[in-house]
Amino acid sequence: MPDHKQRAEILVQGIVQGVGFRPFIYRLADEIELSGSVKNLGDAGVEIILEGPKEKIRNFLNNLREKSPPLSEIQSIDVNYSKPQGIEGFEILESAEGGEGSGTIPPDTAMCDNCLEDMRDPESRYHGYWATSCVDCGPRFTVIRGLPYDRPKTSMEEFPMCDECRAEYEDPLDRRHHAQTIACPNCGPQLFSVPGTENPIEKTAEALQEGQIAAIRGVGGTHLACDAYNDEAVIRLMRRLKRLHKPLAIMARDLEMIEDFAKFSEEEQEILKSIKRPIVILDQIEGSPLSTEISEGLHNVGVMLPYTGVHYLLFDYIDFPVVMTSANLTGRPMLIENESIISELDEIADFMLLHDRKIVARCDDSVVRFSGGTRRFLRRSRGWAPSPIPLDLGEEPILALGAEFDNTIALYDDGNCYVSQHIGDVDDLETMGFLEETVDHLTNITNVEMPDKVACDLHPDFMTTELAEGMSDEPIRIQHHHSHLASILGEREIEEVIGIAADGIGYGPDGTVWGGEILYANASDFKRVGSLSKMLMPGGDKASQYPARMIAGIFYDSSDLPDILEKHARFPGGDEEREMVEEQVRERFNSPKSTSAGRTLAAASSLLDICQERTYEGEPAMKLESVAIRGTPLDVSPKLEIQEGRPVLSVQSMMRDLIDLKEKGEKREDIAATAQNVLAEGLAKIAIRQARELELENVAFTGGVAYNDAIGRRVREMIEGSGLVYVTNEKLPCGDGGVSFGQLIVASEFWQ
Structure with missing residues (x-):
């Protein structure tokens, strides 16, 4: 029986412009022998008209998703059938007005x-x-x-x-x-080198083989590279960059080379090899030949595979992994212009491999880690930005300026939330300039007029707050941890949640420093329903830099504070500083109140003499995790109390238990594991209790502490074990890189 012909009118929506989608449709229709046309409708998607036998149209639709171009992302396919009109051949039609090059x-x-x-x-x-x-x-x-x-x-x-x-x-x-x-x-x-040579790739490889440092200009920025097995070269790079302790990312030729120094799961292998090619945080193997300076004091290392032609060609000449760290001076944006690279890296790089194509927008490498049973973004940038997250937040565009650290911005327009590439720490004029450039670039490539509606962080002293006030007559200021939890509400499209927001610091509406919070949150509002107990941060930011100060801040109200500090706190200024800090907390002078989970973990790290000075964000807690991974939690339960009308996890009791274990001679690895476990169980118990009391099924975990694998797994185990639904960030960072998206969610409710 003959297969009757049909006409199919198909609308495909998603990332289908600028990715070879129409030529793909043309080739697919030609291969299956269907007549018709394909037309770009811009933001409305791509329209496909097909005429031919029903079976061939079904075959086409099956192949449409399975064989679509790798850069495309099909969100929806709508099909309407009718009688054929006798079309002959297949053609790519001229785009609709405003359609060519529009879209995502x-x-x-x-x-x-x-x-x-x-x-x-x-x-x-x-x-x-x-x-x-x-x-x-x-x-x-x-x-x-x-x-x-x-x-x-x-x-x-x-x-x-x-x-x-x-x-x-x-x-x-x-x-x-x-x-x-x-x-x-x-x-x-074209490629060229400084100093000049006829074979710039080969000469770059020779420089690396000789232990030199090479600057390599790529597609979205510049890397500094050296032999990752060469201690002397790595130390020289870190000294020249003035990054003496911060971990460095490395690039390996292939998976076989990675196996020489790190292990990876099937999930990690898949993301390593994906076309997005992020840096993936992997556990090092015992006896890893990598320079110990690359991730000093840590059990893991950030690894990526080649993603440009330069990388592949370079590995034709070398047989060792190379450090690939962003070429930016401390606190400044990544260098992208040849003149700046040559002048500013003159005393850092021994050799430079450059090219003459302009980089319009900086874009750092993305960073991914599998922790707590979930793939997490530490940084969502190259490979993902500026792909939108579809979400209906109303008719008016909104701009969100994000957090102060690990900043991204976010732009909402017409059902799409565009989250920018990684910008960095907005605490200097150059990075603020990069942020403003990013606003201009993102609005340009999305064809969005600068929004009147602007959101920013609640903190009154952030540079982004000042910028928001200059952009809008009435910017909306959004509490930091509410933004964290709102990012999950938006990702998961849920209305309300009990959430654990655990990180370093965020400005609280009561004027104190928050960071270990259990909140009830919906898109428009939040309520603090639990937290860590209060502590002090003697010296303010100094307590973040020198975590021994947090030991004093935790025991600020204890009669045995002098004895605790003398026995268990190491201060760079010795006895004189110890006595000064003790007096500072007694007098409550320059010692803001805090409930920070990050500072609590930092205090435990100092107590166990793991890290006494923070030289990069999260260092004490990260090094605590690397010690704890070799230990087993001891039998210590979290102590929950009621303070100021809400349940709190007593940080003071937790730290006293750790001191008791230390004085009993328990292994440092076990004590470190215990610290993490007590924190996880205490926060989870409060969240579970409050979820049941409010009859909510979703319990969220977000914030920088959620990157910790042991803490993340324990929180998840307890929530799911209690019959509740565990939710966390998956599309965006659970750290501050996801705050801008959360600000969009809250701001959209404010302006409804």
């Missing part, structure tokens, strides 16, 4: 396997060419200046296509059809 701009991604094969093929005209790309891979976000997304609106405008590139660009059956970054050695961007 995809992120930068790694070189695809086909382009890698072209670069490796001696018979290919792309052989050995570092900037080989197609519609399935390469730079997008970091080269586009504005819409529509075509070559004149990118930094590739300076590189006119040769005849051969033009022919591929115009051929709908070619995977480089309308690839805006198409280029070859004859017409594209």
Whole structure:
């Protein structure tokens, strides 16, 4: 019986512009022998008209999702059937008005396997060419200046296509059809080195082999590289950069090379090899040959695989992993311009590998860790930004300026939440300038007018708060931990939650420093229903830098404070500083109140003499975790009390228990594991109790402390074991990089 013909009118929505989607549809229809057309409708999606036998249309629809371009993200497919109209052949129609180049701009991604094969093929005209790309891979976000997304609106405008590139660009059956970054050695961007050489890749490899430091300019920024096995080279790099302790990311040629120094699960392997190519935090193997300076005092290390042609070509000449750390001076944005790289890295890099394509937008590497049974973003940047999170927050655009540390901004428009690339710590004018550039760039590439509605953090002294006041007559200020929990509400599209928000510090509405909170939260409001007990932060920020001060701050009201400090607290200024800090907490002078989980873990780290000075964010707690991973929690239960009308976990009781264990001679590893376990169980018990009292089923865990694997797993075990639903961040960082998204959620309710 003949297969009757049908007409199918298909609307595909999602990331389907600028990713080779229409040529893919053309090739698929040609292969299956269907007639029809494909048309870009811009923000409305892509319209496909098909005519042919029913079975072939069904075959087309099955392949539509399974074989779609790697940079596309199909959110919905709507199909309407009708009688055929006798269309002959298949064509790509001119885009609807405003459609060409509109829609969602995809992120930068790694070189695809086909382009890698072209670069490796001696018979290919792309052989050995570092900037080989197609519609399935390469730079997008970091080269586009504005819409529509075509070559004149990118930094590739300076590189006119040769005849051969033009022919591929115009051929709908070619995977480089309308690839805006198409280029070859004859017409594209070129590499060069400082000092100059005829073979810049080979000479860079030689410099690395000789223990030198190389600056390598990439697609979204610049890295500083050296031999990751060479202690002397790594130490020299850290000294020159003035990052003496902060862990460094490394790049390995392939999975086999990673196995020489780290272990990985199937999930970690999958994300390592994905086209997004983030840095993945992996546990090191015993006896790892990596320089111990790379992640001093930590059990893990950040690892990534090559993602540009330069990386692949470089590993043709070297057989060791290399440090790949962002080339930015302390507290300043990553360097992206050749002139700045040459002048500012002159005394840091021994050799420089540069290129002549402009980087329009800085974009750091993304960082991922599997902890607490969940894949977590420590940094959501290259490979993901600026891909939107679909969510209806109303009709009006909103701009959110995020947190002070690990900053991102977020922009809402017409059902999409765009979260920017990683910006950094906004505590200096240069990073503030980068933030303002990011606002301009994000609004340009999304075709959004600068919103009148602006959200920022509640803290009155943040630079972002001042910026918000200059952008809007009535900016909305949103409490830090409410934003954390609202980010989960938005991700999971749930209305209310009991949430644990545990991190370093956040400004509380009562003027104290929050950071270990159990909140009831919905999108419009929150209530504090539990916390850690109060402690002091003697010296304010100094207590964050020198965690021994937090021991004094925890026992501020104890009669045996002098004895505790003399026996268990180490101060860089010795007895004189100890006595000064003791007096400071007794007099409550310059000692703000706090309930910070991060500072509590830092105090435990100091008590066990694991870390006595914080040189980068989270260092004491991270090093505590690395010691605790070798231990087993001892039989210590959290002490819960009622203070100021709410249940609290007594940090004072917890620390006294740790001191008792220390004085009994228990292993440091076991005490460290106990500290984490008591904190996790105490916060979870309060959250579970409050969820049951309020008859809520969802209990959330977010904030920087949620990155800790042992704490995350214990909190999850207890929540799920109690029959409640555990929720956490999965699409965005649970640290401060997700705060801007949470601010959008809260702000949308304020302006309803």
